[in-house]
Amino acid sequence: MKRLFAGPCLFLFAASVWSAAGYSSYSSYSPARPQPTSLAPLSGELPVIALGIRGSARQVNTAELERGMLYQVRTRSFWPADDGVYQGPLLADVLSRYGMGKVKAIRVFGGDGFSQLIPCEDWERWPLVLATRREGHPLSRREKGPVRIIYPRDMDKTLEDTLYRLRWVWLIERIEPVN
Template sequence: MPRVPVLVAATVAAVLQLAPATAAGGGADGAPRVAAADAARAESPEIRVGPVAYARTVSIAEIERLPMVEVPSGLSMDREGTLFQGPLLADVLALIGADGVDAVVLRGADGYGARIPREDWERWPLVLATRAHGEPLGIRERGPARLIYPMHRHPELDDRIYIDRSVWLLAEIEW
């Protein structure tokens, strides 16, 4: 039976109470930027991060203080035209002290997990989405955070291997 973090109930409760925020701006690298200043939340879901023996939590609000980018979903299960916002996975990994590892395991609240190799976040701009259309991701959008592979710019990512790595309902990042 997959291990489901105790944090899930608190995360679900916090996600359902989040206040909306708006997106704005544009980035010089061609990726639209969204304002990080509006990302602070009174109550913020948390994600468990770290090596299993030394795990801690990081809040979505902390993650959203990083520069944010915008990316359309490439998955058929999302509503057409959905625009997600969040920081690059590489930036999140630097924030939590995992930028030097060879791979991380992202695990959802449903117990599903996927190993994300360093090659993925170094080759493509993977986004740890925390918002859709500027609004915090709720359970319906598979939040509080989810990994988005930029299939819209890199058609080679429209492959089962990368689709299977697109973890949602993110509850843990382990290495």
């Protein structure tokens, strides 16, 4: 009888310790959740991305994109060769900084001709990273840079859906607001 009672008690004790430590909270630390990081600033360079409506878009380089808080996330991608640790600002922070924080969606254009609509619900729900680095080094075109969107896929099972695979835009050249 004692053995039957001890197993569930041990489980309940472990669960309460786990919960008290904050591990059950969505907002608690997780290796899959982007965390603030500190990296040496990139040097000024030619503009790599246009933010805003075509014709009046602001040309921004990676050093300007990285102004402010940088985050890093270790995540699996839909392409195993792209798994790893990425660094960059949060997409929501960049959009706010350049006057697009209240838009309903953005259209992101890649240099390969691909474009994708990303609704504001995505960057409000998850901390999307506008990656400028991988493993601390600037993203090359071979690594689908110099700028790409990284969803913290390991943070939420919802992000396993193919719908979100299409939103991992790389070789980003332009981000336009959609209202």
